[in-house]
Amino acid sequence: xxxxxxxxxxxxxxxxxxxxxxxxxxxxxxxxxxxxxxxxxxxxxxxxxxxxxxxxxxxxxxxxxxxxxxxxxxxxxxxxxxxxxxxxxxxxxxxxxxxxxxxxxxxxxxxxxxxxxxxxxxxxxxxxxxxxxxxxxxxxxxxxxxxxxxxxxxxxxxxxxxxxx
Ligand SMILES: [Zn+2]
Numbered sequence: 297x298x299x300x301x302x303x304x305x306x307x308x309x310x311x312x313x314x315x316x317x318x319x320x321x322x323x324x325x326x327x328x329x330x331x332x333x334x335x336x337x338x339x340x341x342x343x344x345x346x347x348x349x350x351x352x353x354x355x356x357x358x359x360x361x362x363x364x365x366x367x368x369x370x371x372x373x374x375x376x377x378x379x380x381x382x383x384x385x386x387x388x389x390x391x392x393x394x395x396x397x398x399x400x401x402x403x404x405x406x407x408x409x410x411x412x413x414x415x416x417x418x419x420x421x422x423x424x425x426x427x428x429x430x431x432x433x434x435x436x437x438x439x440x441x442x443x444x445x446x447x448x449x450x451x452x453x454x455x456x457x458x459x460x461x
Pocket of ligand 1: 306307308309310311335336337338339340
């Protein structure tokens with residue numbers, strides 16, 4: 297991993313940035329290159345990731361109808377949107393977010409966690425109750441929709457419906 301001094305100036309303190317390029321293979325994503333610009337004066341850092349193995353953009357859907365579906369393993373790529381249309385919920389890709397391996401239950405719990413940041417209004421409480429109902433595996437059927445332009449995301453279930461975009 298060679299470090300190269302660049303002419304690019306640090307947006308934070310104005311010193312020269314250093315650049316490191318690193319290529320590796322990781323599970324699910326295949327070959328990736330990580331580009332890092334960093335500043336030695338103020339520790340500013342900018343990281344971008346290139347994916348070499350492109351797949352077709354796709355939408356993956358899973359109907360969650362029982363408790364077993366909640367345990368389904370999900371890989372969400374860093375560029376994917378996750379939506380649950382029935383409760384109007386969406387998880388957007390974060391800035392420089394890493395992909396992660398979770399379960400359907402994990403996705404629903406993370407949506408519930410986000411709700412707690414939105415206060416305790418009547419509507420929020422109602423939504424929280426509905427999510428608890430979904431997590432109990434019986435009360436409400438929902439659909440997990442992963443919208444992924446990199447096509448890397450996976451839901452590990454035979455019930456999955458895959459739509460090419
Ligand atoms: Zn700096």
